[in-house]
Amino acid sequence: GAVVSQHPSWVICKSGTSVKIECRSLDFQATTMFWYRQFPKQSLMLMATSNEGSKATYEQGVEKDKFLINHASLTLSTLTVTSAHPEDSSFYICSARVGTDRETQYFGPGTRLLVL
Amino acid sequence: GNSVTQMEGPVTLSEEAFLTINCTYTATGYPSLFWYVQYPGEGLQLLLKATKADDKGSNKGFEATYRKETTSFHLEKGSVQVSDSAVYFCALSTGNQFYFGTGTSLTVIP
Numbered sequence: 522g523a524v525v526s527q528h529p530s531w532v533i534c535k536s537g538t539s540v541k542i543e544c545r546s547l548d549f550q551a552t553t554m555f556w557y558r559q560f561p562k563q564s565l566m567l568m569a570t571s572n573e574g575s576k577a578t579y580e581q582g583v584e585k586d587k588f589l590i591n592h593a594s595l596t597l598s599t600l601t602v603t604s605a606h607p608e609d610s611s612f613y614i615c616s617a618r619v620g621t622d623r624e625t626q627y628f629g630p631g632t633r634l635l636v637l
Numbered sequence: 638g639n640s641v642t643q644m645e646g647p648v649t650l651s652e653e654a655f656l657t658i659n660c661t662y663t664a665t666g667y668p669s670l671f672w673y674v675q676y677p678g679e680g681l682q683l684l685l686k687a688t689k690a691d692d693k694g695s696n697k698g699f700e701a702t703y704r705k706e707t708t709s710f711h712l713e714k715g716s717v718q719v720s721d722s723a724v725y726f727c728a729l730s731t732g733n734q735f736y737f738g739t740g741t742s743l744t745v746i747p
Binding site: 525527530555562563564565567614616623624625626627628629630631 | 641645669671673675678679680681682683686726730732733734735736737738739740
């Protein structure tokens, strides 16, 4: 089946630094990728939708200057958390959609970010 | 608005026990309903889905029926195995966006 990878799987950084998380579709091309955030004991919350070659669409309440998304190719999307603060500590999950089927998404294993 | 509520865990069962994980939803329109499973260290995987009322999704011995009258999509399995230990997420899709429940952790002990 379709595989989505994320790198790194976990990262610890100091407050004020920036962190980049990669999301790759390994055996298929993904025109659309999604970034989610999950707090402990809470559901996945969609942060943004990323389409290859165009600007990401952010959900209400998500700061686009804080969470920079780049979907430079059909197999790679990156999420950069700029000037990270402890409240940005969370579990970040990406998913990729194949073609135009809106309801078929393949999920990455997630990246745990801890900001000290 | 759209939302999903699923029973809190963790749930611990003995092998071969019956499993039910409750899930109810609130949605505008006619959503599709899903159960995803996440094994340790892996991404969410689609377990089963149902796209309209009274549909039953099934896979690997798991079943869930789309109940419009009770706005529910409870997950069931007649006899769980140790290998079923994972986190289970109920979700709905309006076509444009997914809405997830908080996840229920299941541990099956031999």
